[in-house]
Amino acid sequence: MTATFDRLTTPSNFADYKIDTGHRTIGLGAGFVGLMIAMAVVVIGLVAANELTQGNEETVSELVAVGFGLNTLALATLKIGIAVVLIGILVRLWLRVESIKSSLPALRAGGTDEPIKTGNATTPYGAATVSSTVPKTLPIHKMARTMWAPMLAMGYMAVVAGLVVSWVWAGNVGTSTGVAAAAWTQGLQFLGEGLVLSGIAFLLGSILAGLREGGGQVQEALGVPVKTLKMPTTAKAFVALMMAGLMVSVVQFILYLVTTGFDTLQDVQTWFAFLGPLRELGLGLILAGITLALATIANVLGFQFWRIRDIVKTGQ
Amino acid sequence: MTTAAITTSFKTETTTTAPDAILPQKVGRKLWLPMFVMALMGFAIGIVLAIVRAVEVNDATDPELIAALGHFVPAAMFVGFAAVFASISFAIARILGEFRVGGGSVQEAARSQVKTLKMPATAKAFIGFMMMAMMLILAAVVAHVIVGIGVNNGDISLVDSEQWALWLEAARRFGVSIYLFGIALGLATIITVLRFQSFRIREVAAEH
Numbered sequence: 147m148t149a150t151f152d153r154l155t156t157p158s159n160f161a162d163y164k165i166d167t168g169h170r171t172i173g174l175g176a177g178f179v180g181l182m183i184a185m186a187v188v189v190i191g192l193v194a195a196n197e198l199t200q201g202n203e204e205t206v207s208e209l210v211a212v213g214f215g216l217n218t219l220a221l222a223t224l225k226i227g228i229a230v231v232l233i234g235i236l237v238r239l240w241l242r243v244e245s246i247k248s249s250l251p252a253l254r255a256g257g258t259d260e261p262i263k264t265g266n267a268t269t270p271y272g273a274a275t276v277s278s279t280v281p282k283t284l285p286i287h288k289m290a291r292t293m294w295a296p297m298l299a300m301g302y303m304a305v306v307a308g309l310v311v312s313w314v315w316a317g318n319v320g321t322s323t324g325v326a327a328a329a330w331t332q333g334l335q336f337l338g339e340g341l342v343l344s345g346i347a348f349l350l351g352s353i354l355a356g357l358r359e360g361g362g363q364v365q366e367a368l369g370v371p372v373k374t375l376k377m378p379t380t381a382k383a384f385v386a387l388m389m390a391g392l393m394v395s396v397v398q399f400i401l402y403l404v405t406t407g408f409d410t411l412q413d414v415q416t417w418f419a420f421l422g423p424l425r426e427l428g429l430g431l432i433l434a435g436i437t438l439a440l441a442t443i444a445n446v447l448g449f450q451f452w453r454i455r456d457i458v459k460t461g462q
Numbered sequence: 463m464t465t466a467a468i469t470t471s472f473k474t475e476t477t478t479t480a481p482d483a484i485l486p487q488k489v490g491r492k493l494w495l496p497m498f499v500m501a502l503m504g505f506a507i508g509i510v511l512a513i514v515r516a517v518e519v520n521d522a523t524d525p526e527l528i529a530a531l532g533h534f535v536p537a538a539m540f541v542g543f544a545a546v547f548a549s550i551s552f553a554i555a556r557i558l559g560e561f562r563v564g565g566g567s568v569q570e571a572a573r574s575q576v577k578t579l580k581m582p583a584t585a586k587a588f589i590g591f592m593m594m595a596m597m598l599i600l601a602a603v604v605a606h607v608i609v610g611i612g613v614n615n616g617d618i619s620l621v622d623s624e625q626w627a628l629w630l631e632a633a634r635r636f637g638v639s640i641y642l643f644g645i646a647l648g649l650a651t652i653i654t655v656l657r658f659q660s661f662r663i664r665e666v667a668a669e670h
Contacts, residue, residue: 163660170584170650177646184639191632195625210628217635224642231649238656245660249667253572416520423512426539430505433546437498440553444560451564458571 151295155236155352163241169234177227183220187213207319211328215312218335222305225342229298232349236356243360246454247367254368255461262371271449273376280362281374283355286385290351297348301341308335325414326406332418333402336425340395343432347388350439354381357446361453370462375449384438391431398425472658473580480566481578483559486589490555497549504542511535526613529623533610533630537603540634544599547641551592554648558585561655565662574666579658585651591644598637602630 157167194209262278275281312331318324358374365372398421405417456462475481483491515531518524562578569576609626612618618626 163657163664166657167653170653174646174650177643181639181643184636188632188636191628191635195628195632198621198625198628206628220639221642224639224646228642228646228649231646231653234653235649235656238653238660242656242660245663249663252667252670253663412520412522416516419519420512420516423508423535423539426543427505427509430501430539430542430546433543433550434498434501437494437501437546437549437553440550440557441494444553444556447557447560447564451560451568454564454568455571458568 152291154295155233155291155356156240157237161237161241163245167234167237169230169237173227173229173231173234175227176230177224180220180223180225180227183216183223187217187220190216204319208316211312211316211319211324211331215309215315215331215335218305218339219309222302222339222342225339225346226298226302229294229342229346229349232346232353236349236353239353239356239360243364246364250364250368250454250457253458255459260462264371267373269373269375269449270452271375271445272378274373274449275376277372277374278366280359280366280372283359284377287351287355287358290348290355294345294348294352297341297345301338301343301345304338304341305335306338308332308338325411329402329405329414329418332421332425333399336428337395337399340392340428340432343429343436344388344392347384347432347436347439350384350436350443353443354439354446357443357450361446361450365453365457368457370457373453375446378442378445380438380445381442384435384442387431387435387438391428391433391435394424394428394431398428472661473582474577474658475580477566477576477578478570480563480570480576483563484581487555487559487562490552491559494549494552494556497545497552501542501546501549504538504540504545508535508538508542511538525620526616529620530610530614532627533606533613533623536631536634537606537610540599540603540606543638544596544603547638547645548592548596550645551588551641551648554588554645554652558648558651558655561652561659565655565659569662569666572666572670574669577662579655582651582654584647584654588644588648588651591640591647595637595641595644598633598640602633602637605630605633 190209190213194206194213197205197209262276264277265275267274267276308331311327311334315324315327315331318327362372362374401417401421401424405414405421408414408417511531512535515528515535518528518531522528566576566578605626609618609623609630613620613623
């Protein structure tokens with residue numbers, strides 16, 4: 147399974163570094179579709195606000211239900227677009243590794259072939275390990291490479307399923323079926339959003355894995371000490387925030403299902419008042435984790451350029 | 463080694479030394495962390511207000527306060543979202559800055575002319591979309607606070623409050639969509655930069 151997903155994020159052996167892989171176009175195209183759906187949702191919202199002034203409460207509730215389902219679909223589609231662009235970044239990272247591997251022998255200064263001293267090293271970008279071969283893949287990186295695709299697929303399916311349920315909600319406004327459908331729509335769609343965002347977080351984890359492995363491969367091929375950054379604090383906090391956000395997304399889904407068993411509308415409204423912000427908190431935590439993943443990528447890139455410059459200048 | 467293709471397919475600027483980060487990248491380097499902290503604070507305040515509102519909904523004694531809190535909760539949560547999306551955008555700008563400065567420094571170390579990619583259209587659009595989204599969400603947040611205060615003081619009726627809630631929800635939602643599209647554009651710029659650097663390093667090696 148992991149091998150299948152790896153094929154999506156790594157170029158074939160015969161891939162030419164000059165090619166445009168097309169991920170950018172597809173990703174931005176999907177994002178544009180999401181943006182168009184979001185514009186339709188804005189119109190629905192404005193119509194609902196207008197209906198409210200005319201006292202058409204039922205129509206307002208129907209429009210709110212349809213708008214909710216469509217808006218979450220728009221956001222998920224935009225995120226799928228982002229995921230495709232991230233896959234494109236992964237593919238291009240490997241093509242860059244090949245370019246650096248084939249170019250560095252001509253660029254490196256003539257150094258003496260000293261025996262490699264393994265152990266630890268301090269760099270301007272943090273603590274690093276020194277080895278003679280590519281370091282082993284970290285368990286969290288293996289997990290990221292296995293999980294990104296199922297998360298994206300399951301998440302988008304949950305959002306689409308929630309969209310269908312939102313039509314049931316819109317068709318049964320003011321009834322117990324409508325209230326239950328509202329709970330299912332909100333719970334299911336935000337679980338889906340959480341899963342899609344987690345898929346994006348796992349893709350960022352895969353990028354970090356690719357940077358680590360690719361950087362190691364370049365150094366090993368040159369026969370120089372393989373310096374690899376130790377996992378920075380931002381990376382550890384990224385994993386913690388992402389997991390916390392995913393857990394909140396699952397919990398809110400369960401709590402929404404719990405509300406379908408309530409006897410009174412008052413109880414349902416009380417829980418809905420809290421669950422709305424809770425489901426947003428789940429997404430917010432995953433997004434905060436994604437920020438830290440991006441900050442870690444920036445740090446690793448800084449380290450890699452420093453290392454390449456070092457090899458070019460000293461040969462080691 | 464494959465013969466390097468000349469980087470004429472990219473718009474570049476040539477210098478003798480590695481370029482510094484451009485202003486948005488410097489801003490990104492400085493502001494991603496404060497925005498990250500602000501986001502966590504926004505979410506925390508939002509959740510506390512949500513608990514207060516849930517208690518009020520359960521008591522059902524003060525509809526004005528419930529409606530007012532119904533504006534304050536999304537205001538706090540969307541301060542969080544605006545900040546977290548800004549933080550993500552700044553982190554992407556920081557990554558682009560690392561590519562610019564790092565790519566230049568490697569060429570300089572190789573005693574080659576330093577060719578740097580000019581800002582691609584996707585990067586300009588990324589900044590434009592980010593600013594539009596930020597303004598839209600923050601305007602909605604400010605409006606939520608004003609309406610919330612008005613409802614609580616009795617200056618705005620409950621029906622008007624609900625109507626404002628629908629308008630502002632539409633604005634917030636669209637703001638988030640614009641932000642996400644901007645982020646996609648920022649990430650797409652990274653693909654362009656990676657492609658350019660694959661070309662350029664082979665070109666520099668071929669010159670040696």
